[in-house]
Amino acid sequence: MHYVDPHIHMVSRITDDYETLARMGCVAVSEPAFWAGFDRRSADGFRDYFRQITEVEPKRAANYGIAHYSWLCINAKEAEDVKLAREVIAAIPEFLDATNVLGIGEIGLNKNTRNEATVFMEQVELAIRHDETILIHTPHLADKLRGTRMIIDMLADFPNLDRGRVVIDHVEEHTIRHALDAGYWAGMTLYPVTKCSPERACDMVELYGSERLLVNSAGDWGPSRPVAVPDFIVAMRARGHAEDLIEKVVLDNPLALFSRCRRYVPPPRVAGRA
Amino acid sequence: MAQAPPQTALADPRFLAIRSLLVELAASLDRTERHAAGGQASLASDPRWKLLVAAVDRLAEGPGRAEALQMLFSDPYEPSWRRDGGPELAGSPGCCSR
Numbered sequence: 321m322h323y324v325d326p327h328i329h330m331v332s333r334i335t336d337d338y339e340t341l342a343r344m345g346c347v348a349v350s351e352p353a354f355w356a357g358f359d360r361r362s363a364d365g366f367r368d369y370f371r372q373i374t375e376v377e378p379k380r381a382a383n384y385g386i387a388h389y390s391w392l393c394i395n396a397k398e399a400e401d402v403k404l405a406r407e408v409i410a411a412i413p414e415f416l417d418a419t420n421v422l423g424i425g426e427i428g429l430n431k432n433t434r435n436e437a438t439v440f441m442e443q444v445e446l447a448i449r450h451d452e453t454i455l456i457h458t459p460h461l462a463d464k465l466r467g468t469r470m471i472i473d474m475l476a477d478f479p480n481l482d483r484g485r486v487v488i489d490h491v492e493e494h495t496i497r498h499a500l501d502a503g504y505w506a507g508m509t510l511y512p513v514t515k516c517s518p519e520r521a522c523d524m525v526e527l528y529g530s531e532r533l534l535v536n537s538a539g540d541w542g543p544s545r546p547v548a549v550p551d552f553i554v555a556m557r558a559r560g561h562a563e564d565l566i567e568k569v570v571l572d573n574p575l576a577l578f579s580r581c582r583r584y585v586p587p588p589r590v591a592g593r594a
Numbered sequence: 595m596a597q598a599p600p601q602t603a604l605a606d607p608r609f610l611a612i613r614s615l616l617v618e619l620a621a622s623l624d625r626t627e628r629h630a631a632g633g634q635a636s637l638a639s640d641p642r643w644k645l646l647v648a649a650v651d652r653l654a655e656g657p658g659r660a661e662a663l664q665m666l667f668s669d670p671y672e673p674s675w676r677r678d679g680g681p682e683l684a685g686s687p688g689c690c691s692r
Contacts, residue, residue, distance in 0.1 A: 461667070462668055462669045466668070466671045466672075466675075469671045470671075470675060473676070493660040493661040493664045494661050494664035494668060523660070526596050526597060527595065528595070529596060530596055560598055560599040561596065561598060561599075565596050
């Protein structure tokens with residue numbers, strides 16, 4: 321089955337992973353800007369990173385027939401330095417015309433601090449000013465519920481924001497309803513130990529339906545499985561779910577979201593679908 | 595909603611998977627008690643242990659277990675967080691119609 325991984329950090333993965341994804345049926349990946357495992361010291365450090373995810377990764381992916389999209393931002397973990405964050409936010413428009421950019425992300429909260437909230441709001445404003453779609457990271461573990469609800473509270477300050485162009489990612493059983501009920505897309509991240517498992521993602525499809533629901537691996541430099549989306553496909557099949565339902569979640573939904581970006585060009589391998 | 599096709603209420607594969615998870619959970623709790631430096635008494639005062647015990651108790655109560663456990667392991671959300679010393683937002687007033 322063809323599928324899309326709408327959240328994976330391919331800068332942290334080896335080329336063999338691209339080959340594995342291609343063998344599994346992956347036709348496109350989208351790569352949100354995130355924390356590199358260390359704090360960068362300047363806006364130029366981010367510029368180099370943005371070049372990597374708008375110029376280098378699309379070429380690596382294309383070698384395996386995979387379309388590569390990206391999202392730009394300063395992530396919540398590095399947003400504690402508000403001065404640096406504002407320099408990075410000022411630099412982002414330099415890259416917004418890159419053909420593979422889908423929008424602003426993954427912005428959000430990490431420890432639910434004042435500085436994180438300030439930088440989050442300023443990046444939502446940036447997205448609205450430039451008519452960009454938004455991908456939002458929600459915190460881990462005990463911070464997740466509070467952070468998710470704070471994010472939804474802050475987004476309510478923007479009544480003209482098109483909720484259908486915003487993804488609230490890393491939802492779990494206690495946060496999915498808040499994201500969907502408010503009209504946002506919801507991303508389920510299949511991740512070892514923290515976040516969600518393939519079986520629990522199947523449960524949430526059964527409980528909440530397939531509308532505005534995404535599944536991703538968030539594969540990165542830590543323990544993670546770049547083939548987590550195929551794991552979900554296998555788990556759904558084992559329960560006897562119909563192929564078209566599975567395909568809607570892993571292919572049609574992410575492409576429908578991506579198509580809300582004004583620069584969007586469909587992945588060549590499924591160009592006739594969306 | 596997307597319902598999975600009905601099957602025997604507790605088919606063997608599902609029973610064995612849940613049985614395995616429960617035995618693994620039981621062994622993990624036993625192991626934690628056995629390895630506790632100050633014995634069971636020290637564990638009993640550890641708030642994380644209390645959370646685990648409360649979570650195990652919740653399993654017997656019925657449907658909604660996963661969400662209930664997630665809530666149990668979550669910091670509380672205060673709807674008044676902005677008024678009560680939470681982050682003051684420094685975005686541009688009036689920007690983007692807000």
